[in-house]
Structures are given as structure tokens and as C-alpha cells.
């Protein structure tokens with residue numbers, strides 16, 4: 001079984017702070033991590049490989065040269081091969097343009113039986129790239145996958161809904177997007193880390209993957225960022241007065257009554 | 263500039279599950295109504311509903327403001343499948359050429375919309391929390407709520423592009439996205455953010471049965487089962503009061519106190535992700551970036567520190583009350599009323615006084 005896993009290096013958004021004077025993001029010193037949902041996607045691919053020896057797991061990302069570090073981490077977890085699509089021509093791509101590049105990269109890497117991605121990346125939170133890759137590759141998709149099993153030429157998956165779940169059967173090849181309920185990602189292993197240090201990561205540019213250059217990058221992207229800004233910090237609230245919990249509760253209830261909220 | 267004069271109306275994907283319209287659909291019709299009137303060029307707000315035997319739902323859509331309803335009916339649309347819905351709706355978009363198409367950012371909307379946008383080669387903005395056409399309104403919003411500069415914006419600007427505002431980086435940053443060169447302009451919108459219109463009994467509109475061309479070969483996914491959670495969906499989005507508990511509850515027993523609190527004040531139980539991850543409460547109660555967005559009259563945050571991902575889902579609540587041991591935590595800073603103290607002692611006192 002040949003499996004491709006789409007991964008992304010993201011800033012750890014829990015570590016991002018805002019500069020209150022300028023209202024801009026402080027990204028210095030914010031660690032870059034493998035996007036959490038993507039780690040679940042990779043884990044599921046590695047489990048297939050554990051059960052079906054001889055399977056091959058290829059991780060693929062589009063990003064700047066630094067993204068190699070994350071790919072090495074994926075190799076150390078157990079991936080067999082890693083591809084980095086890196087080119088200035090791909091910079092500034094929105095989800096449509098990104099999926100054009102990734103679909104071209106996947107095609108260039110060979111034919112796969114299964115393509116996995118994380119549901120969404122924590123920097124943009126769009127959840128759009130997985131389905132859009134599926135569309136560009138002409139494959140069926142299932143998003144929000146929380147349970148997975150392989151049944152011959154088919155996969156049977158549970159797709160999470162807000163008010164329950166559905167059980168779906170899809171023929172391979174297909175694209176699935178993983179959520180955190182799917183599994184618990186493994187750690188890198190020591191032999192894996194040694195292997196990763198020596199592994200030659202493939203770096204491809206836009207010409208290598210044969211993508212139509214009018215469909216990638218900032219200028220080709222149908223959406224543009226018109227403005228970006230930070231929410232205004234709310235005015236200071238009131239620290240409720242009182243020496244005991246009872247007094248504090250009374251001050252609060254009175255204040256809410258005055259505002260006719262009770 | 264390309265000529266987009268063919269593209270006119272504002273479409274809302276009317277998501278229904280088991281024949282019942284989702285709340286977000288009605289919210290989006292409210293928003294679409296507002297946007298269509300902002301355009302001021304006779305644009306209509308239209309619901310597009312797919313399924314089998316779903317035309318009776320048109321009445322409810324009119325009652326909430328839809329001028330028109332496009333009905334896509336076919337036996338192969340009885341159950342939601344990405345393939346079936348994407349094909350039927352893409353075909354309808356190609357035929358009728360809407361200017362804007364809105365979807366609820368539900369697990370179905372976020373599955374379907376990107377597929378359609380990719381097929382149409384147009385832009386899609388995810389998880390919007392605000393939409394504007396009128397430039398002056400947009401500038402008012404920026405001035406009142408954000409640190410954005412108004413440079414380059416003009417109150418007399420009559421352009422009619424959709425300005426789609428959404429959080430990024432876990433709510434640390436906001437961005438307004440535009441789709442200047444392709445049509446339709448597409449967006450998914452967070453449930454619970456937009457406001458539905460007052461229901462008008464007996465309201466009528468125009469119904470259009472759109473052609474659906476589907477064969478079994480178009481659908482590559484087989485739906486074996488659709489399982490509804492035994493519990494009813496918690497209606498956090500409609501709640502007037504929410505009592506939310508976090509890791510500060512200490513243990514699952516803490517939610518007993520929160521439940522009592524909620525029933526005393528007539529509220530609904532919410533939770534932080536830390537409490538959900540600890541297994542103390544079902545994920546359907548989670549508030550925040552990866553949970554539900556809420557804006558009640560009063561939000562009680564009990565033992566919740568106020569991580570940015572949590573704030574992303576509740577910071578537009580009218581009144582926020584924080585109960586926390588740590589006066590320095592972000593939630594205590596954000597709150598309109600902050601009570602420093604042990605929630606196990608403070609909450610019972612509030613309950614004792616509430617209905618007096």
C-alpha cells in the first residue's frame with residue numbers, strides 16, 4: 001500500500017502573544033511544530049504500515065526550506081520518504097493555489113492508494129486544503145475522520161458530526177482528513193532519529209512538479225488578504241469587592257440586578 | 263476589471279439534517295438578507311436546499327427572510343454525500359450564477375464548500391465571523407472593535423465586493439479577505455455568530471425547482487449508517503446564560519456544581535477544552551475555537567484561565583463573569599466582573615442569592 005500524508009509546519013499558536021502597543025503578533029521565539037491534526041494523519045498511515053509490512057508512507061509539504069526540520073521529524077516517527085515543495089513561485093498561495101501545488105506534487109511522486117491530511121492547520125484553521133486536493137486529484141474524500149479500518153480495496157470510516165457520526169465506505173484511492181479523536185500520535189524513535197539525520201529529503205520546485213504557473217502563488221490566488229488587524233482589547237472590568245465569598249456573590253448579584261440582567 | 267454583471271443574488275446553502283433545518287441556515291438567511299439590501303441593486307437572498315422531498319421546508323425559509331428558494335431534489339440526494347451535493351450545487355451555481363454563496367461552517371458545510379469552490383475555481387473564505395458589503399459600515403466596525411488603520415478606505419466607496427472577516431492564528435489575529443477576480447464569492451460562516459430575522463408567519467417567496475443530473479456513478483462514497491448522538495444537542499448558541507467550567511473544577515464532580523448552577527440561573531452548561539480533554543464532560547459542551555461560538559447575555563467562566571482559543575468562542579458575550587483563584591489570568595482581565603476566589607465556595611453563594 002502506498003500512502004501519501006500532507007503535512008504542514010505551523011507556529012505553535014498557543015505560544016503566540018500580541019504586542020499590546022503595536023497590536024501585532026510576536027512570533028519571535030515561537031516554536032514551529034508539526035500541525036496537530038497532521039500528526040494524527042501520519043499516525044494512521046504508520047498504523048497501516050505496521051499492519052501491512054511493505055507499505056510505504058511518503059510525507060509531503062509545501063513551505064519554506066525550514067520545513068525540512070518537520071519532515072525529518074516525520075521520518076523519525078516512521079515515514080519512509082519526504083518531499084518538500086519549495087519555490088518562491090508558490091509563496092502566498094491561498095487554499096485553492098496550495099491545493100493545485102500539492103496535487104501536482106502528489107501526482108509527480110507517483111500513484112498512491114491512500115492520501116491522508118489533517119482536518120485543518122492551526123495557523124489558518126480553514127480545513128479547505130484536504131477537500132481541495134481531493135477535487136484537484138479527482139478523488140473521493142471523507143473529512144473529520146475519527147475511526148478508520150481497511151477492508152480490501154475499501155476503507156470504512158467514521159466521520160464525526162456535531163450531533164453524532166456517520167459510517168462511510170469508500171473505494172481506494174481516496175483522500176481522508178484526520179481529527180484528533182482518530183488516534184494518539186507516536187513519538188519519534190531513537191533509530192528513527194538516526195535514520196532521519198541521514199535521510200535525503202526531496203526538494204522540488206514548481207517546474208519539477210509540472211504545475212501550471214498561472215494556478216499557484218499569491219497572484220493566482222482567488223482570495224486576497226484585504227486587511228489584517230487585532231481585536232481591540234476590552235476595557236478593564238470590575239474586580240468584584242467583598243471580604244468573603246458571600247459578600248462577593250452579593251456584590252455581583254446586586255450589580256447584575258442593577259443592569260436588569262436578573 | 264472583469265465583468266460580473268451576470269452574477270446577481272446571494273445564496274445560502276440551506277443545510278438540513280433528517281429534514282430539519284440547521285439553526286445556522288436561518289442565521290445565514292438573516293445575514294444574506296442584510297447583505298442583499300446593502301447591495302441595493304435588487305439582489306435577492308435565496309436559499310438553496312438539496313435532498314429528497316425537502317420542498318416543504320421552503321415555507322420556513324421564506325418565514326426567516328428568503329426571497330427565493332432553489333430546490334434540488336433527487337433520490338440520490340436523500341443522504342448527504344460530498345459527491346452528490348457538490349455536483350448538484352455546482353451545476354446550479356453554473357446555471358443561475360449567484361454573486362455570493364454562503365455555507366454554515368459545520369462539519370458538512372466545511373466538507374462541501376471547499377470541494378465546490380475548487381471545482382468552480384473561485385475563492386472561499388473559511389469560518390467568517392463578519393461579512394460586509396457597505397464600506398462605511400465596515401469602517402465603523404474597524405474603528406469600534408479593532409486596532410486597524412483606516413488608511414486607504416473611503417466612506418463614499420460604492421464598490422460592492424464582499425469583505426469577509428475571520429480570525430486566524432487561533433484568534434490572535436483577524437483578517438478581512440476579498441475575492442476580487444472570480445465569482446461567486448464564497449464563504450463559510452461560524453454558527454452562532456449571525457442573527458436570524460424575526461419569523462414572519464405566512465411569508466411567501468418564489469420557488470424554483472432546479473434540474474438535478476445525477477447517476478449512481480457520480481457518488482463514490484456509500485453511507486452505511488448515520489448515528490445521532492443519544493443526547494440532544496446542547497443549544498449553547500441560543501442560550502441567554504452560560505455557566506462554563508474548566509480545569510479549575512478539579513474533577514468530574516465539579517460539573518455537578520456547574521449543572522446545579524446552570525439550572526438555578528436558567529442557563530446552559532459550557533466547558534473549556536481542558537475539561538473536555540480530561541473526560542469530565544461531553545465534547546458537545548465545548549466553547550471556543552474548536553468548539554461552539556457563543557454570545558449569551560451572561561457568560562460565567564468558572565475555573566477557566568482564558569486561553570486565546572477559548573476566548574475566540576465567547577469574547578463577544580454581553581457580560582462576562584469570571585470566577586478564578588488567579589486574579590492575573592487572562593479571563594479575569596477580560597471579564598466585566600471578576601471574582602477572585604474558590605469557585606466551590608463562590609458559586610453556592612451566588613445560587614443562594616440568585617432567585618431572592
Ligand SMILES: Cc1cc2nc3c(=O)[nH]c(=O)nc-3n(C[C@H](O)[C@H](O)[C@H](O)COP(=O)(O)OP(=O)(O)OC[C@H]3O[C@@H](n4cnc5c(N)ncnc54)[C@H](O)[C@@H]3O)c2cc1C
Pocket residue numbers: 014122507508509510511512533534535536537548549550551552553554564565566567568569570571572575585586587588591603604605606
Ligand atoms: C488548536 C487548538 C485549539 C483549541 N481550541 C480550544 C477551544 O475551542 N476551547 C477551549 O476551551 N480551549 C481550546 N484549546 C485549548 C486552550 O489552549 C487551553 O488549553 C484551554 O482552554 C484551557 O482550559 P482551562 O482554562 O479550563 O484550563 P487551565 O488553563 O488549566 O485553567 C484552569 C483555571 O482554573 C483556575 N482554578 C483552579 N482551581 C480553581 C478553583 N478552585 N476555583 C477557581 N479557579 C480555579 C486556575 O487559576 C486557572 O485559571 C485549543 C488549543 C489548541 C492548540
